Amino acid sequence: MTVRHFLSTQDYSRAEIDALLDQAAEFKRSPQGQQLAGKSIALLFFNSSMRTRTSFELGAFQLGGHAVVLSPGKDAWPIEFEVGAVMDGETEEHIAEVARVLSRYVDMIGVRAFPKFVDWSVDRQDKVLAAFAQYATVPVINLETITHPCQELAHALALKEHLGDLQNRKYVLTWTYHPKPLNTAVANSALLIATKMGMDVTLLCPTPEYVLDQRYMDFAEANARENGGSLRVSHDIESAYRDAHVVYAKSWGAIPYFGRWDEEKAIRDAHRHFIVDEAKMALTDHGLFSHCLPLRRNIKATDAVMDSPACIAIDEAENRLHVQKAVMASLISQSSGAPSGLGF
Numbered sequence: 001m002t003v004r005h006f007l008s009t010q011d012y013s014r015a016e017i018d019a020l021l022d023q024a025a026e027f028k029r030s031p032q033g034q035q036l037a038g039k040s041i042a043l044l045f046f047n048s049s050m051r052t053r054t055s056f057e058l059g060a061f062q063l064g065g066h067a068v069v070l071s072p073g074k075d076a077w078p079i080e081f082e083v084g085a086v087m088d089g090e091t092e093e094h095i096a097e098v099a100r101v102l103s104r105y106v107d108m109i110g111v112r113a114f115p116k117f118v119d120w121s122v123d124r125q126d127k128v129l130a131a132f133a134q135y136a137t138v139p140v141i142n143l144e145t146i147t148h149p150c151q152e153l154a155h156a157l158a159l160k161e162h163l164g165d166l167q168n169r170k171y172v173l174t175w176t177y178h179p180k181p182l183n184t185a186v187a188n189s190a191l192l193i194a195t196k197m198g199m200d201v202t203l204l205c206p207t208p209e210y211v212l213d214q215r216y217m218d219f220a221e222a223n224a225r226e227n228g229g230s231l232r233v234s235h236d237i238e239s240a241y242r243d244a245h246v247v248y249a250k251s252w253g254a255i256p257y258f259g260r261w262d263e264e265k266a267i268r269d270a271h272r273h274f275i276v277d278e279a280k281m282a283l284t285d286h287g288l289f290s291h292c293l294p295l296r297r298n299i300k301a302t303d304a305v306m307d308s309p310a311c312i313a314i315d316e317a318e319n320r321l322h323v324q325k326a327v328m329a330s331l332i333s334q335s336s337g338a339p340s341g342l343g344f
């Protein structure tokens with residue numbers, strides 16, 4: 001039987017995403033279940049986490065399952081995947097063995113690997129996740145790499161809860177200043193899910209260098225065509241915010257400067273005014289604001305915005321728990337051949 005993973009929402013149809021969101025809403029109404037009874041998940045964190053770790057561990061527990069959390073290089077052996085690569089210090093393991101051994105112990109594997117603390121290129125993050133999917137014989141879940149699909153589902157569920165039908169709602173993904181470079185994962189993901197839901201999406205960023213990786217722009221264009229929405233790029237704050245229904249903020253590094261942060265710093269420093277504040281939110285059509293968290297207050301968004309009724313970031317964070325339970329339950333039912341009740 002072919003193993004189905006949850007690596008990207010691009011691997012799932014709109015109908016499948018809607019079914020997962022419906023199941024998540026059901027778990028929100030009725031949190032306890034036995035869908036994971038006797039099942040387990042290994043959660044590998046190459047990077048820090050608060051929300052992802054807590055919500056996956058609790059989600060597995062609430063459905064009768066068990067989670068084992070590992071931090072390679074900290075409480076587990078460092079992991080290497082390039083054949084012949086030599087690391088200084090402790091013995092490293094190849095992903096082939098890690099994925100195969102874990103597949104004998106657990107029923108699912110979650111992997112977080114984005115380059116905040118590890119010196120991995122953008123391309124390499126995809127390879128780490130792809131290598132786990134290649135060698136594992138159980139479903140692999142993306143806990144954030146070059147995209148963050150679990151965050152996408154939580155975001156979409158929160159938007160549906162507050163707005164109902166999302167078709168052709170005006171959605172702004174705005175770049176915000178951050179003193180340190182961060183990866184583009186959540187920004188890529190915001191474009192993917194907003195276009196998947198048929199929204200009219202504006203990517204607002206300071207200069208053309210901050211437009212996202214072409215792969216994700218292309219995916220978003222295709223999603224918009226398929227789902228009756230649209231995608232445009234803007235560098236004009238006022239027109240982007242005007243009449244928006246949703247403002248989603250994220251900081252990310254400019255792709256041409258990736259890893260050359262000192263060169264990028266001058267551009268970044270000149271655009272601190274991209275902060276989400278009350279004056280910009282006043283341009284929207286009673287717009288909602290959200291962010292994946294963690295967020296530096298008064299750098300990316302002001303206290304006034306974060307503490308306003310328009311801010312649904314806490315709802316979105318809560319929804320991580322519910323959507324991930326839906327993902328785990330659906331992967332387990334698909335890998336066991338049992339009907340998922342989701343239509344796939």
Ligand code: CP
Pocket residue numbers: 048049050051052053144151292293294
């Ligand atoms: N949004 C998110 O993934 O949060 P953590 O980094 O705390 O897991």
